[in-house]
Amino acid sequence: MSDDFLAKRLFQRKTDNAFRKLRDLNHLVDFSSNDYLGFARSTVLRDAIRDAERSLDRPCDKRSNGSTGSRLISGNLALCEQVEAEVAQFHRAEAGLLFNSGYDANLGLLAAVPQRGDTVIYDELVHASIRDGMRLGFARAYAFRHNDLSHLEERLRRSSGERFVIVESVYSMNGDTPALQELVETCRRYEAKLIIDEAHATGVIGETGAGLVNECALEDSVFARIHTFGKGLGVHGAVVLGSNALREYLINFARSFIYTTALPPHSLLSIRCAYRHLRRSMETVRQLHQRIHFFLTNVHADTRRRLLPSHSAIQSVTIPGNNASRRVAESLQTAGYDIRPILSPTVPAGEERIRICLHAFNRLDEIKGLAERLHHELVNC
Numbered sequence: 001m002s003d004d005f006l007a008k009r010l011f012q013r014k015t016d017n018a019f020r021k022l023r024d025l026n027h028l029v030d031f032s033s034n035d036y037l038g039f040a041r042s043t044v045l046r047d048a049i050r051d052a053e054r055s056l057d058r059p060c061d062k063r064s065n066g067s068t069g070s071r072l073i074s075g076n077l078a079l080c081e082q083v084e085a086e087v088a089q090f091h092r093a094e095a096g097l098l099f100n101s102g103y104d105a106n107l108g109l110l111a112a113v114p115q116r117g118d119t120v121i122y123d124e125l126v127h128a129s130i131r132d133g134m135r136l137g138f139a140r141a142y143a144f145r146h147n148d149l150s151h152l153e154e155r156l157r158r159s160s161g162e163r164f165v166i167v168e169s170v171y172s173m174n175g176d177t178p179a180l181q182e183l184v185e186t187c188r189r190y191e192a193k194l195i196i197d198e199a200h201a202t203g204v205i206g207e208t209g210a211g212l213v214n215e216c217a218l219e220d221s222v223f224a225r226i227h228t229f230g231k232g233l234g235v236h237g238a239v240v241l242g243s244n245a246l247r248e249y250l251i252n253f254a255r256s257f258i259y260t261t262a263l264p265p266h267s268l269l270s271i272r273c274a275y276r277h278l279r280r281s282m283e284t285v286r287q288l289h290q291r292i293h294f295f296l297t298n299v300h301a302d303t304r305r306r307l308l309p310s311h312s313a314i315q316s317v318t319i320p321g322n323n324a325s326r327r328v329a330e331s332l333q334t335a336g337y338d339i340r341p342i343l344s345p346t347v348p349a350g351e352e353r354i355r356i357c358l359h360a361f362n363r364l365d366e367i368k369g370l371a372e373r374l375h376h377e378l379v380n381c
């Protein structure tokens with residue numbers, strides 16, 4: 001069977017120097033994963049999950065390997081509702097609904113909640129899962145310039161129907177944060193419902209790692225929050241937080257919730273254990289913040305000029321052009337650092353970059369070494 005039609009597009013990707021490949025660089029120093037707190041590699045958390053699994057061997061928990069179906073049919077384990085309630089309570093939300101991933105959460109929420117005649121206004125840098133969700137829905141959707149509240153207001157002025165504003169608390173490619181208080185006030189003026197994706201803030205923002213909304217105590221001003229567990233929490237899955245009505249609505253209308261097998265007990269226990277581990281990891285959260293500060297104070301002035309403004313664990317250094325970004329990333333990899341280039345079309349052409357993810361477990365000498373090597377590469381690029 002001919003697959004030339006695939007080869008043609010792949011060839012174009014190669015010509016554009018934007019071809020993607022799966023690679024295993026796990027032997028290098030990790031400056032690329034989302035495991036900000038080191039939970040994915042924590043033996044303490046791993047043992048806690050194993051212990052919790054052993055406790056499942058009671059006769060009432062017959063389904064210890066898989067959930068056996070959609071939550072609406074056979075997959076609604078009691079454990080699932082308990083974990084949901086625990087997560088909602090941790091983030092001071094009325095209710096929460098688990099999804100199999102952050103991608104599924106955004107897809108389900110954004111395709112189902114805004115309806116025909118409604119308006120969705122989103123920051124131009126929101127994640128692909130939010131864009132895909134909006135594409136599946138029937139509401140009109142308009143982007144506003146990144147973090148530009150006057151442009152958002154302009155869009156809101158012209159909007160109709162139920163209005164939704166969608167932002168992230170830490171932008172995955174830039175690492176920056178919106179001015180949440182001002183955003184909330186703008187939304188209030190136009191009676192718009194604010195949805196905030198906290199994927200990269202979970203475990204990172206705030207003294208308890210609970211996220212930006214909790215940090216600013218704005219829980220009651222936000223319509224929905226998305227927290228994912230595969231980044232700072234080191235496990236897998238996601239939750240949509242909001243009102244009881246929102247939870248019921250999603251159970252009825254979110255297709256990525258309804259038409260999929262629910263998370264297995266292992267995942268549910270991992271989520272529970274990761275949250276319990278987070279409660280005991282305030283020192284690790286502090287250590288991450290120290291590492292971020294250390295990086296920012298140790299980068300060379302020339303590098304700083306290329307850094308996108310960010311106080312989060314994501315630090316992006318712009319190196320325009322796919323070739324140039326790729327070359328710098330490869331040299332850093334050769335020097336032992338796992339750094340990935342972010343190429344166009346993932347970011348707009350001219351805004352290519354390398355993305356540095358800092359972790360609580362990165363040693364100071366590793367961060368210093370990276371900063372020095374980066375300076376050397378940029379001078380020569």
Ligand SMILES: Cc1ncc(COP(=O)(O)O)c(C=O)c1O
Pocket residue numbers: 101102103104106127129168172197199200228229230237238
């Ligand atoms: C902002 C944002 N939202 C959602 C997701 C998707 O989450 P998950 O990896 O759990 O599917 C990501 C993943 O990269 C993300 O960066």
